[in-house]
Amino acid sequence: MRTAFVLAAVLVVAGCTGEAGPDPAQPAGPAEPGVLRVLAGSELTDLQPVLDEAAKATGVEVKFTFTGTLEGAEALAKGEVDGKYDAVWFSSNRYPAGIPEAAKRLGNQVKIMSSPVVLGLSASSAQRLGWADRRVGWGEIAEQAGRKAFSYGMTDPSASNSGFSALVGVASALAGAGNAVDAGQIAAVTPRLKSFFAAQSLSAGSSGWLSEAYLRRATGHDPGARVDGLINYESVLLSLNASKDLPEPLTLVYPDDGVVTADYPLTLLADSGDDARDAHQRLTDHLRTPDVQRKIMETTHRRPVVPGVDLDSRFTVRDLVELPFPAARDSVDALLSAYFNEIRRPSRTLYVLDTSGSMAGDRIASLRSALVGLTGADDTLTGRFRRFRSREEVTMLPFNTEPGTPRTFTLPEGDPSAQLAEIKAYAEGLVEGGGTAIYDSLSRAYEVMEPLVAADPDRFTSIVLMTDGENANGTGLPEFQASFGSVPASVRQVPVFTVLFGEGSSAELGQVATMTGGRVFDARSAALGQVFQEIRGYQ
DSSP states (O other): OHHHHHHHHHHHHHTOOSBOOOOTTSOOOOOOTTEEEEEEOGGGGGGHHHHHHHHHHHSOEEEEEEOOHHHHHHHHHTTTTTTTOSEEEOSOSHHHHTSHHHHTTEEEEEEOOBEEEEEEEEHHHHHHHTOSSSOOOHHHHHHHHHTTSSOEEEEOTTTOHHHHHHHHHHHHHHHOSSSOOOGGGHHHHHHHHHHHHTTEEEEESSHHHHHHHHHHHHTTOSSSOOOSEEEEEHHHHHHHHHHTOSSSOEEEEOOTTOBOEEOOEEEEETTOOHHHHHHHHHHHHHHTSHHHHHHHHHHHOOBOOSTTOOOOTTOOOOOOOBOOOOOSHHHHHHHHHHIIIIISOOEEEEEEEEOSGGGTTHHHHHHHHHHHIIIIIOOSHHHHHHSOOTTOEEEEEEESSSBOOOEEEEOOSSOOHHHHHHHHHHHHTOOOOSOOOHHHHHHHHHHHHHHHHHHOOOSEEEEEEEESSOOOSSOOHHHHHHHHTTSOHHHHTOOEEEEEOTTOOHHHHHHHHHHHTOEEEEOSSSOHHHHHHHHHTTO
């Protein structure tokens, strides 16, 4: 019972509702005296009790709208936040600060707390590797990772700042020049980065869901293979240990050649009015008082940033080396492109797509548009890093009254444009008609997956199930659940990410996601293309 409670708590704290995040371009409400409209990273939900107390002390209420790092930077650069928000509060301003059009909209920045991105390993794994009582560098970690001496999970660096910071930090450390890695150094450091990321066996679009997945696997509540550790914020790893629900605690490994630290600057927007400026001043002054800094440390496991507030015993390493961060956006973008197209293990995704008669009209058009967007038609900042990538394997399995004919597209290394054009043409040719055989089609998906996994097991593999209705043909959920145990072990670990659309059954799709170690995404109040992009962070 305690395991279920802690899993739910981790999910709530992370802000992982399974829905696509609100569009940061949408208004957060009218400006009001004593109210700060804040565009923020979802991990700040755990700060709400502190902010509730701050509201009583200062009269300043914070109204959050949550978004991802790249989405927030893009909204800033396009001016979509102008007049709609008073402040932004991300784990770091490093990426938007490198985009001139975004940087010019950032006003007064006040650091509130900090948390480095580090490696957490199960105690037995750290002991086996000899890292329990010895500081090591990223080079040694990369060497052991290349040998598959341990496995770990990390968030997608285009979706979450913890993964973004880890990628930049490891690249800068392995470059070894004492300066931030630049575009010219990426090719030279790519072989060592490939070794490092060879050990990554779990990806996620958020730090919270990553922790939940690790906990589920560690406690046997997930069919996926157990993972030895996580790269995540120190605060998240300490929170997992504090839950006391792990079979064994995590040993935090602080690389002695440096880390990248989130410093959580509460940043006033340059065009904010006098009321917002006053509220920002009152709130930041309060949050930086010694008593509140201690409260933040106690409740969120983040480090205080005010001199004179001592770290408690949880923080075993006090003095950290801060790795340099690229100042130029082109260096960061080049590193992200190399990561997705060359460095990380490639993906394999099978899309089980509802093309029943109820999809007629706008719904089938939305499905076509969502898939076409992943072929490169979406040239936004987030779209560029969430599209289908070099070396990726994509299978389409449409269904209506029964499963259709699957078609697999394998994108080559280098220039995948020809295969992307074929996927685009396929998506544009989808037609609707017939009934809805959800579970026959999902069972067929696992059959299709089996030989693909056997031929090339070293991929991030997942299934995306999208339906706009309830099952009407073939076997039902009980029969699928009863037969799931007989699915070959090699593919039983493949998670299913289910997409609620139209009148799809949230209860049934939730059970499928939970049983397979996946997650539910809600496209009933968000654009299907936005949801498909969000799922990319988990593949």
